Amino acid sequence: MTLKYYLSLIGRWWWVWLISLALALASGYLYTQRQPRIYMSRTTLMVGQSIANPNPDPQYIGLARSLAQIYGDLAKRLPVTQPVIEKLGLKLTPDELAKRMETRVLFDAQLLEITVYDTDPQWAATIANAVAEELIRQSPSVDTENERFVRQQLDDLQSQIEKADADIKSLRSAILNMTSATEINEAQSRIRELEQLKRDNQSTYSQLLLSLNTNRPNTLRVMEPAIVPDQPVGPKLTLNVAIAGAIGLMLAVATIVFLEYMDDTIRWDGQIHSKVMGMPVLGAMPRLSSKDERLIAWSAPHSGAAELVRQLRTNIFLARPGGTTRVLLVTSPASHDGKTLIAGNLAVSIASAGMRVVLVDTDLRIPMLHELFDLPNTRGLTELLSADQPDPFALEEVLLPTHVPNLMLLPAGRPPLDPMTLLASPRLPALLDGLRERADLIILDSPPVATMPDALILDALADATLLVVTAGGTSRRLLQAARNRLMEREGGRLPGLVFNYVSSGGLGGYGYTYRYYYYRPRERRRFGWFRRQPAPATNGASSNNGAAGSTELAADRDGFVELEAAAAYLGISPATARRWCESGRLPATKQGRRWKVRRADLETMGRGG
Numbered sequence: 001m002t003l004k005y006y007l008s009l010i011g012r013w014w015w016v017w018l019i020s021l022a023l024a025l026a027s028g029y030l031y032t033q034r035q036p037r038i039y040m041s042r043t044t045l046m047v048g049q050s051i052a053n054p055n056p057d058p059q060y061i062g063l064a065r066s067l068a069q070i071y072g073d074l075a076k077r078l079p080v081t082q083p084v085i086e087k088l089g090l091k092l093t094p095d096e097l098a099k100r101m102e103t104r105v106l107f108d109a110q111l112l113e114i115t116v117y118d119t120d121p122q123w124a125a126t127i128a129n130a131v132a133e134e135l136i137r138q139s140p141s142v143d144t145e146n147e148r149f150v151r152q153q154l155d156d157l158q159s160q161i162e163k164a165d166a167d168i169k170s171l172r173s174a175i176l177n178m179t180s181a182t183e184i185n186e187a188q189s190r191i192r193e194l195e196q197l198k199r200d201n202q203s204t205y206s207q208l209l210l211s212l213n214t215n216r217p218n219t220l221r222v223m224e225p226a227i228v229p230d231q232p233v234g235p236k237l238t239l240n241v242a243i244a245g246a247i248g249l250m251l252a253v254a255t256i257v258f259l260e261y262m263d264d265t266i267r268w269d270g271q272i273h274s275k276v277m278g279m280p281v282l283g284a285m286p287r288l289s290s291k292d293e294r295l296i297a298w299s300a301p302h303s304g305a306a307e308l309v310r311q312l313r314t315n316i317f318l319a320r321p322g323g324t325t326r327v328l329l330v331t332s333p334a335s336h337d338g339k340t341l342i343a344g345n346l347a348v349s350i351a352s353a354g355m356r357v358v359l360v361d362t363d364l365r366i367p368m369l370h371e372l373f374d375l376p377n378t379r380g381l382t383e384l385l386s387a388d389q390p391d392p393f394a395l396e397e398v399l400l401p402t403h404v405p406n407l408m409l410l411p412a413g414r415p416p417l418d419p420m421t422l423l424a425s426p427r428l429p430a431l432l433d434g435l436r437e438r439a440d441l442i443i444l445d446s447p448p449v450a451t452m453p454d455a456l457i458l459d460a461l462a463d464a465t466l467l468v469v470t471a472g473g474t475s476r477r478l479l480q481a482a483r484n485r486l487m488e489r490e491g492g493r494l495p496g497l498v499f500n501y502v503s504s505g506g507l508g509g510y511g512y513t514y515r516y517y518y519y520r521p522r523e524r525r526r527f528g529w530f531r532r533q534p535a536p537a538t539n540g541a542s543s544n545n546g547a548a549g550s551t552e553l554a555a556d557r558d559g560f561v562e563l564e565a566a567a568a569y570l571g572i573s574p575a576t577a578r579r580w581c582e583s584g585r586l587p588a589t590k591q592g593r594r595w596k597v598r599r600a601d602l603e604t605m606g607r608g609g
Helices: 001-013 014-034 058-074 078-088 096-097 121-138 146-174 181-212 239-263 305-316 341-353 382-386 394-396 417-424 427-438 454-459 477-490 504-510 562-569 573-582 599-606
Strands: 039-047 101-106 110-119 220-224 279-286 327-333 357-361 407-410 441-445 464-469 496-502 561-562 590-592 595-598
Touching: 001 014, 001 110, 014 239, 039 058, 039 121, 039 239, 058 101, 058 477, 078 096, 078 121, 078 562, 096 101, 110 121, 121 220, 181 595, 239 504, 279 305, 279 341, 305 394, 305 464, 305 496, 327 341, 327 454, 341 407, 341 441, 341 496, 357 427, 357 464, 382 417, 382 562, 394 427, 417 454, 427 454, 454 464, 454 477, 464 477, 562 573, 562 595, 562 599, 573 595, 595 599
Parallel strands: 279 496, 327 441, 327 464, 357 407, 357 441, 464 496
Antiparallel strands: 039 110, 039 220, 101 110, 561 595, 590 595
């Protein structure tokens, strides 16, 4: 599997990507919008008093870190959460309160962070501060009143020690100027008293300082109280939508993998001259829009689509380098593969090259070639094969000239009761012999091969077979069945494949941007079909023996026939008959909203007039 294959998956399943991504993004957005706004507030506690000691003990620092972890876990336990609930009057259980809290220990700083989430910003800050206060209350921290008293005593003792030092220094300076022995003795005695007082104060100072013990690790105090937040921290719209989009893309991938696994249809790989199930690929045709001519080989000969038809024409003749193709069968595995469209355009392309071509509609069940060339279907192959006696002039009567030079059409005629019996009669090979005298190539448009046995009879009479498949529409199982049916008879041969309804992107590698190079002739009709050139006048009507669709014209007393009956008589659809009436091709009268055709005019057109 190449990069081109994966890129083709993106293009082929673009709607899956689009729908999955759109639904996921919309779901993520709506889900986020429906969620309540969440606010966060955080309080920070200091564990231990090492920060207040100029020479902290590393052992105490390590112990404080362990205690911080313990206090972080204790904050979510029942001994702390229950008093907080009772103090604040919260309508929460201890477990619910614990789920709203997060604790984090900053080991390098001996800090414990307590974070509380709530839909009310005021309550978030209140709960965070209450939990911190409860932890401090339950910890063996120093009583703040006693600590304040000890520190005051230390300050007083320090002042007394400093005053004693100053007095001792002053007395020693004064002794140097004294001359009386009595004064000197009194001064020295005073110095000894001050030194003793100083020593006593220093001893008391040391004891008080030891009782304060600034290196105690098992203490808590608030470093940063919780404040009321002004912005919510959740839900995070961008993050949720991004996650939903990623999930949507993963679901799209899973869906495409499943669809590709279950997909049994054949795909156009962009390579002409490749093989599918051993059958050579001879060409491809694009999917034409509703605005395009159906006979694109004639209406837009300079288009890329017409070039593809010419390429198909060349490949068909090159596929039989050692033999001559006089009869070409065009069929398909199933209906709606576009075999009639391929047969018509191929016939136009070959006739435009100067060869005489007869296009025969052998699909006696659902004939369509006359609609493609905008011709009536009053007589045709059915009447020739069901005639009681062979008429050498009958073939000339039913062959219809088309607007394309060198191209004649033999329509199917009225639908018979048993098409297979007619096609299996010995008159068909004789008819083909007669057509070989009039044409260089005979193209047979047959029913689908996988569902009808008619194509097998025609395949035995043809020199080559062209199998039309729908790109991305024909299943491999059906194609295999069609291949087996064509090969099961004695002398069976592999047909050539042509892919129909290929997207324009799949043909881009060949430079056939047909959409932008259409040649629009000025004389093109609005509906994209063509006027029939006048056919030679004939005498008499052909026999309808064996035809199920023989139509008796029922006219009113004024000699007019309803539009539906006229369409059935001509073998065309009511829509085509209405268009002929509107354009004046079929003389008709409009009475109200209904068209009526004079019986005499209808019979004249049916005879080819």
